[in-house]
Amino acid sequence: DTGVSQDPRHKITKRGQNVTFRCDPISEHNRLYWYRQTLGQGPEFLTYFQNEAQLEKSRLLSDRFSAERPKGSFSTLEIQRTEQGDSAMYLCASSLAPSNEAFFGQGTRLTVV
């Protein structure tokens, strides 16, 4: 068990570009969550998958954001036409139902310049 893995760890992009992040959950974990954390704040929920089904999306997830988990294993989070306000740490977490315990990855820090 290598824990939740996120790639890349850091990403610097120009405003208007598209970016994609990847999350590999702990193997056999059926639930996967994406959170966003800005400086000085706690993580804020973005979206959640159970297996390959996206069950819930926060209103924070604008139309420029899309997440997938095509085979119920790894997940991707894409941000189109990035804006400076998208600069944040993007955290992925996974859990195995019915456990309430979520395990977090190291995060991807996005900087939009």
Add this chain to the structure above:
Amino acid sequence: AQSVTQLGSHVSVSEGALVLLRCNYSSSVPPYLFWYVQYPNQGLQLLLKYTSAATLVKGINGFEAEFKKSETSFHLTKPSAHMSDAAEYFCAVRWNSGNTPLVFGKGTRLSVIA
């Protein structure tokens, strides 16, 4: 709306002193409660969790927390602070079973002074 409040964005203690980080939640229904720690440029690590068993929960690194339903609180304590405890601490709540997302407080930065 359901919320989590952490009192004090920054707490500073001397090495060896008591650590007390406060967390209150808004709900009449007892939730599932968690404390996470985050070191700079790292993800979140679970310190401890309350899931309706014993009200006093012991976690890693000598931390513990007590669930008080009447006060809707879940404060984190450690009898003696160590320099390595300096980090950001987040209280998180889940109001239903595992299929709902965690709601986090804004965090408390703990500084430990030698």
